[in-house]
Amino acid sequence: MSDATRDIEALIALMSRLPGLGPRSARRAVLHLLKKRGQVMAPLAQAMAEVAATARECVSCGNIGTADICDICRDDRRATGEICVVEDVADLWAMERGQSFKGRYHVLGGTLSALDAVGPEDLRIPKLLSRVRDEGIAEVILALNATVDGQTTAHYIADALEGAGARVTSLAQGVPVGGELDYLDDGTIQAALRARKSV
Amino acid sequence: MSDATRDIEALIALMSRLPGLGPRSARRAVLHLLKKRGQVMAPLAQAMAEVAATARECVSCGNIGTADICDICRDDRRATGEICVVEDVADLWAMERGQSFKGRYHVLGGTLSALDAVGPEDLRIPKLLSRVRDEGIAEVILALNATVDGQTTAHYIADALEGAGARVTSLAQGVPVGGELDYLDDGTIQAALRARKSV
Numbered sequence: 001m002s003d004a005t006r007d008i009e010a011l012i013a014l015m016s017r018l019p020g021l022g023p024r025s026a027r028r029a030v031l032h033l034l035k036k037r038g039q040v041m042a043p044l045a046q047a048m049a050e051v052a053a054t055a056r057e058c059v060s061c062g063n064i065g066t067a068d069i070c071d072i073c074r075d076d077r078r079a080t081g082e083i084c085v086v087e088d089v090a091d092l093w094a095m096e097r098g099q100s101f102k103g104r105y106h107v108l109g110g111t112l113s114a115l116d117a118v119g120p121e122d123l124r125i126p127k128l129l130s131r132v133r134d135e136g137i138a139e140v141i142l143a144l145n146a147t148v149d150g151q152t153t154a155h156y157i158a159d160a161l162e163g164a165g166a167r168v169t170s171l172a173q174g175v176p177v178g179g180e181l182d183y184l185d186d187g188t189i190q191a192a193l194r195a196r197k198s199v
Numbered sequence: 200m201s202d203a204t205r206d207i208e209a210l211i212a213l214m215s216r217l218p219g220l221g222p223r224s225a226r227r228a229v230l231h232l233l234k235k236r237g238q239v240m241a242p243l244a245q246a247m248a249e250v251a252a253t254a255r256e257c258v259s260c261g262n263i264g265t266a267d268i269c270d271i272c273r274d275d276r277r278a279t280g281e282i283c284v285v286e287d288v289a290d291l292w293a294m295e296r297g298q299s300f301k302g303r304y305h306v307l308g309g310t311l312s313a314l315d316a317v318g319p320e321d322l323r324i325p326k327l328l329s330r331v332r333d334e335g336i337a338e339v340i341l342a343l344n345a346t347v348d349g350q351t352t353a354h355y356i357a358d359a360l361e362g363a364g365a366r367v368t369s370l371a372q373g374v375p376v377g378g379e380l381d382y383l384d385d386g387t388i389q390a391a392l393r394a395r396k397s398v
Binding site for chain 2: 005007008010011014015017018020021025027029031032033034037038040041042044045046048049050053054055065071088093
């Protein structure tokens with residue numbers, strides 16, 4: 001195998017480690033890049049190198065940005081006294097796409113898990129407690145996933161925040177917008193019925 | 200939107216232009232890269248930049264390598280007097296994975312297509328004819344896809360090579376190894392029956 005083939009094979013191997021790409025689709029993606037070396041491959045490599053060099057986690061909330069304090073934490077208009085707790089940066093992005101939360105976030109970086117030996121110190125829970133104390137937070141919104149681990153973590157945080165003076169809420173559970181009853185699982189229908197409201 | 204978000208959004212937009220990745224999976228891939236900035240993102244960016252800077256098409260066969268003449272064309276052991284004609288570099292890679300062809304290749308870069316106004320000069324067909332003449336080629340193996348355009352191109356090349364002194368062959372059609380008759384299309388079964396051989 002020559003240098004050229006080795007370089008290309010190494011690139012395919014690296015690409016195939018991305019989620020959603022296997023060896024076959026990585027090869028297809030690299031071929032596409034090879035054909036569009038100037039228009040796509042070089043700009044992509046540069047954008048990736050730039051982000052890799054500058055990206056870091058916000059020391060306050062755990063969001064990913066290019067400074068020690070992320071844009072949301074730096075934005076004074078978002079000092080609403082509300083903190084939305086999410087598991088992951090992906091969830092923060094999803095909340096931001098919703099465009100209705102105006103406060104700040106706190107990214108845990110995972111959920112508590114006895115099986116994987118993930119305790120409160122492994123997540124950003126101590127930092128959350130100190131933020132609630134120091135930033136005069138009035139409400140903590142738990143936007144954790146509706147999984148067992150997510151809900152365990154939510155309960156743990158609610159307990160830990162008891163007496164901290166902040167109201168603790170969680171996202172409503174119910175029928176998704178555009179959802180059809182026939183396709184919903186039993187648990188969702190039960191939750192939606194329990195949380196029914198007058199029209 | 201801040202610089203950081205803009206950089207990350209730009210990266211997602213570039214990634215989502217890869218085949219097999221949509222906006223959602225590009226976002227997921229970029230998040231994965233952001234979490235593994237050191238181990239995956241930086242090496243991937245560097246590998247991509249290197250390949251983008253060095254990759255080019257072989258002036259003889261059209262294969263992608265890092266020199267004007269690719270490794271296969273430079274390898275004297277592959278001067279077997281056989282040229283395997285393929286549509287695309289992906290097909291060349293597939294043939295190489297098969298590890299049974301020992302000659303050289305000729306990458307057309309597509310197929311003839313009246314609809315898309317692709318003529319012989321848009322492909323590497325004139326170059327193929329001159330190679331057959333100049334390199335003393337004894338056999339041209341047409342390994343084109345079994346599509347209408349692929350077969351049209353194969354017929355055109357076979358006609359153009361008439362009188363050039365080289366034998367023109369094409370890959371056998373039949374039942375794929377491991378294939379079950381029940382799942383095969385009618386055309387394949389007909390072709391396999393026509394090309395039957397004594398055991």
